[in-house]
Amino acid sequence: MPAANARFCPPPAMPHRAAAPAGARKAATHLVDAFDRRILELYRQNTRLAADAIGEAVGLSATAVQRRLKRMREHGVIRAEVALVSPAALGLDTTCIVGVDLEREGPEALDRFRARMARCRQVTQCYYVTGASDFVLIVQVENMNAFVDFTREWLTPDENVLAFTTQVVMDRAPAG
Amino acid sequence: MPAANARFCPPPAMPHRAAAPAGARKAATHLVDAFDRRILELYRQNTRLAADAIGEAVGLSATAVQRRLKRMREHGVIRAEVALVSPAALGLDTTCIVGVDLEREGPEALDRFRARMARCRQVTQCYYVTGASDFVLIVQVENMNAFVDFTREWLTPDENVLAFTTQVVMDRAPAG
């Protein structure tokens, strides 16, 4: 198997909080009907699709599709519209999955750790989980040296990090 | 902590292969210069940004920005432009991280398993990794019952699946 690793660059990673105005998001409960679902199914995969084409596919006029998209954006059903960038093109050839064990697991310690990871550009996803570890991180770096640097800067110095286990990604499926 | 789980719906999950014409992708080596990087930095997070605004930010005309975006799309630097949908809005309230151990790990067995997972709608990411397990899956489902259904349909019946471990996601950070 070729040394092809990560295929997609991480989702956009909530850039500056300014991009997500605090009050702008609603509960996003089931205010999506069958039409909305079909629109999302298409639009989710390709935001360059014209409302015209979507409308034809789902049996609605272009304007109706636009209105629904706008409503779903405002209601937080659509959280963001982003570009998936090839990590390789940016020189990020290595993906690691890191399980982190914390020493203390109080609410404030969890929040502190999560906030730290959110500030870290290498961490593209951060899950707080039950089970074997407390957190699971998806880390995107240039190479293994950069990964070691990452651990020395963000994990090892953290007194609350008891231990961590690393799995290096050899290949990744887009998973449709 | 509230039972808020996943915040974002999975990246688009390479829909139908038709969307990525086989011959259309190039090596995506370092044909990105400093301008391209700055454009991507902005555009990646928000594809609704007008080329005009990007151009102003990076010191280029709108046309130049458009041209560069087009080139990066053709060269596979930009793999896709997708919408991040709130999983909760779609009724997908539960995310699990599953480590899978395979019995046999030959190339053909790996490919078979990966292909299987790619066909499975619940699996939004699938990593082939070194270390404790062979694969790591990110699984998005309605609730825990649906997760059990998932394992009974996709993991347990697979003779090559030796064992799997599940971590339930309680919260997820966008991770900037």
Added chain:
DNA sequence: AGTGAAACTTTGGCACT
């Protein structure tokens, strides 16, 4: 929800550095 016109963004050609 659908139809129109206005505003916008993207795409093309052409001259320039």
Added chain:
DNA sequence: AGTGCCAAAGTTTCACT
């Protein structure tokens, strides 16, 4: 090569029916 300017084509957005 790549960029900038300007006009055409397309798309989105806004009235109104």
